[in-house]
Amino acid sequence: MRRFAPALALTLGALLPAASATPAPTSMATANAAATTRVPFPVTVTHALGQTTLPARPTRVVALGPHALDLLLSLGVQPVGYGEAAQLGVKTFGSPIRQIRYLGSRVTSAPLYVGDRFKPNMELLATLKPDLIVGEDYASAAYPALNRVAPTLLFTGTHSGDWQKSLPVLARALGREDRAAAVLARSRAVLNGARRALTPWAGQRALVVWNSGGQNRELYTVLGPKDWTGGLFQDLGFRLALPGAPDPAMTEGYRTLSVEALGALDPDVVFVVASGTNTPTRAANDWKASALAGRLRASRAGRVYFVPIQLMGRIRGPVATELATREVRRQLGAR
Known part of the structure; x- marks a missing residue:
């Protein structure tokens, strides 16, 4: 288990916006309306690569990949950095990424593009001064390096039912457990409605x-x-x-x-x-x-x-x- 001291505050102006506690405008707004749980920190959570302790509630979060971004947005967190799937060939390395397919309309923070979701640029990540990095276990080879930048949570997300298990863990790390329960209830309602329509x-x-x-x-x-x-x-x-x-x-x-x-x-x-x-x-x-x-x-x-x-x-x-x-x-x- 790895423990981290709180990251030093760093202000880089509008280029590096802080993570927002305000939910992005989405059809899941009702789910996000639940009050944020005040979890006492430090908090230790278990994820695919082991256990990680967060000394304080994260405010500068990097999302490595669309799966991590989906989870964060559903909990009302806007990222300061984002890594995309390499297959999409995104070229805006080191600049705000605005073309995030399917999720972009929900992103209001103009996160900096940090490269491949599984092999991000560590130097650029360090300049963002994140206090949490969230990704998938496909990035396990980079996990030691990521952990040197900030506490890192990597989740398994490819199987049916995976995100429903990961979301409460991430919510606890972010101090937003009530939101996770609301998101899960919303998702069940969406599937129930779809089954009726189909x-x-x-x-x-x-x-x-x-x-x-x-x-x-x-x-x-x-x-x-x-x-x-x-x-x-x-x-x-x-x-x-x-x-x-x-x-x-x-x-x-x-x-x-x-x-x-x-x-x-x-x-x-x-x-x-x-x-x-x-x-x-x-x-x-x-x-x-x-x-x-x-x-x-x-x-x-x-x-x-x-x-x-x-x-x-x-x-x-x-x-x-x-x-x-x-x-x-x-x-x-x-x-």
Whole structure:
């Protein structure tokens, strides 16, 4: 367990805005209306890389990646720094980042872009003088260096149910436990409402796959219920179309198949998540150009839909749950 002395205060003017205790304007505002819990500090919390003690309530927080940003925004915290997915090729290194896909309208602090969410620039991070860094355990190789800059919490966020476990831990570290309870209640209400709207689709066999396009355009990774995306579709009332059980390859929620092998799953509906640097448009064009994909019953019925990985697989928090659910309803015409 590592302990930290409080960070020295540093004022850099408007360039480095402090984390805000005011919730960003979002559809989750009702959830954020709960009063902030006054947790006595120091506080010790357990996360994917061990235990971390925060000597005082954090006010300058860095979000490494959209998943961490989602969690922070849902708790009403605005970051001073942000690391994005490298696949997006963001070029504003060291400057305020304003183009944050799907979450940008909720960010009011103009956080500085610190580089790759898993390999951020440590020198730039240090200039921000954060008193908390939040990220995912994919950044575990950088964890010792991150900890030298500020107390760091890394969470596991890829599986269904992960963010619901991480959020209360982060809320405790931030002194905002009441907000976590409200966010969880809001998310349950969103899913319940979506299930009602999607009643005509209840029980339909949905094939949910990643596809990175390019040289791998004929390969599809089937997502099972343990994966966040697969779990979301199951929560919405679909039955996941999966390879024959028992299938050890699906233990973690993933199995890569050729487009030819997808035919054996015989889904009622297909959702293709354009992964890597692929886009829904390119994924749709590749699908339509494949004679094998066209033979699927779902293709013949016009029930194949294409969605972006940033929304449907990288953010994976309460805000993403609401936005992704809204996108599924839109594509299926379930208003």
